[in-house]
Amino acid sequence: MIFTESNYSDVFTFTITPSLEPSFRPQRLTIVGGNMNEHTMADTRAVADKDVSRLAVSLENNETELLKHLFSQAASSTPTLLWSPSEREIHNPVLKKIAAICWEMADEDGFVRQSGISEERFGPLFNNMMVVTPTENPSRFRYSHYGSEISKTYGYDMTGKTTDAFEGHISLFFASAYRAAGQRREWLLSEHEPPSQVFARNWRRLVIPMKDDAGQPSGFVVGNVPDNELRAGLEIVPDPILVVDAGGIVRYANQAACEFWDARSAPDYEKPFEELTGISFAPKLSPSEMLGNRTVVDKVDLAIRNSIVERFLLTINAAVHRDTAFYIVMVRMMPEPH
Numbered sequence: 001m002i003f004t005e006s007n008y009s010d011v012f013t014f015t016i017t018p019s020l021e022p023s024f025r026p027q028r029l030t031i032v033g034g035n036m037n038e039h040t041m042a043d044t045r046a047v048a049d050k051d052v053s054r055l056a057v058s059l060e061n062n063e064t065e066l067l068k069h070l071f072s073q074a075a076s077s078t079p080t081l082l083w084s085p086s087e088r089e090i091h092n093p094v095l096k097k098i099a100a101i102c103w104e105m106a107d108e109d110g111f112v113r114q115s116g117i118s119e120e121r122f123g124p125l126f127n128n129m130m131v132v133t134p135t136e137n138p139s140r141f142r143y144s145h146y147g148s149e150i151s152k153t154y155g156y157d158m159t160g161k162t163t164d165a166f167e168g169h170i171s172l173f174f175a176s177a178y179r180a181a182g183q184r185r186e187w188l189l190s191e192h193e194p195p196s197q198v199f200a201r202n203w204r205r206l207v208i209p210m211k212d213d214a215g216q217p218s219g220f221v222v223g224n225v226p227d228n229e230l231r232a233g234l235e236i237v238p239d240p241i242l243v244v245d246a247g248g249i250v251r252y253a254n255q256a257a258c259e260f261w262d263a264r265s266a267p268d269y270e271k272p273f274e275e276l277t278g279i280s281f282a283p284k285l286s287p288s289e290m291l292g293n294r295t296v297v298d299k300v301d302l303a304i305r306n307s308i309v310e311r312f313l314l315t316i317n318a319a320v321h322r323d324t325a326f327y328i329v330m331v332r333m334m335p336e337p338h
Contacts, residue, residue: 048164048172052139055176060183067173071193074169079192081177083184084110085206090189094128095206098223101125102208110187114210114218125223131210132178133219140164141178141219152258153200153226155251155270170195178220181207185217196324197251200226237330244327246286248272251326260331261305273329278303279312287325290318300334311335 058066059081068078082089087103090096101122106112119126131145140162151157158165163175173192181188188207194200206223234241240257242250250273253261261277273281279301285293297316302309311334319328 049137049139051172052175052179055172056139056179056183059176059180070169070172074195076169076193076195079173079190082189084186085189090206092204092225092227094125094225095189095204095223098122098125098129099206099208102221106208107211109185111185111209111211111217112221114212114221117210117221128223128225130222130224131219132222134182134217135162138179139175141175144219147224150224150226152255153252154198168195177207181209181220182217185209197245201321202227234328240331242273242277242329242331243321244273244281244329246288246325246327248274248281250276257331277331278305279314279331281314281329283316283327287318287327290316290327291320291325 055066055070058064062081062083064078064081067081071078085099087096087099090099102112105116105121114131117131122129126145127147127149129145129147130143130150132141133144135142142162143158143160146157146159148157163178164171166174170192177188177190187209188205190205190207191202192205193202204225204227208221208223210218210221212218234243234252234254237254238256240260241254242257243252245251250271273279280303283290283297285295285297289295290297295318297314299314299316301312301314303312304310313332313334315330315332317328317330318325320326
């Protein structure tokens, strides 16, 4: 099992990850007003590192039973992994373009020079890229760059954070995949299903090993692209649209919404709609009820934006993503009445 820690003042929250032990089931534990014993915390982290090591060895050997078990405990499908993919095997157009640039700049061993990884070289593709570097702990890796398109879908900018900052089975999978790629010294193409709160059907990643100017392995440059038909449809709409769960928490915002609220990359997700936008949000029906009744609600409200009181029209609909119903909220400014 794996514990990941979030420390806010005297509140400690631990997500107990689905482990590689068949009898274990995930659960969540919160301790308020107390302190974890340092020895206990060190023990849980040691167990986490051991699980990363075990899974990494199995991935390195192209074995999937442990991976299948890990994701089945989280009710998710088993990721697919392909070592040393050919150009023909990389189907996503964004990953294909990233691969083409990296193949051109790679040395004979397939490694790219870390000093050559820059926004100037990759242009807009850099928004779908991560730069992952090792830490002193071989079971943890740090994101020194986390592209804006990735953070927009995930809901957080993970720049500067490490793989153990992710919750649950995903943390174990990421760290193990990077560690295995480092051991094999190969490119890795993978596809996995994220946790249900992430507004993407799956993620496609291309992991490419890097080395420093001295020729020593220095981490990975990673292309990372979300796949979601509903999300793609929302992006072509010129009006701000937010995806909100049944509890009123914003789970996704299209580019128009990001620009409308002056968020250059990702707004601060995991916040209530009203806190994020300044507009009240209290639908009488749940998203599932709206779907069942085929209900669409129009609502006019006032809110302060840029120190100015403005009138907004909210059109609230509902849609299903991965068997979960969400509110789909379109926000439009209304002209002042004459």
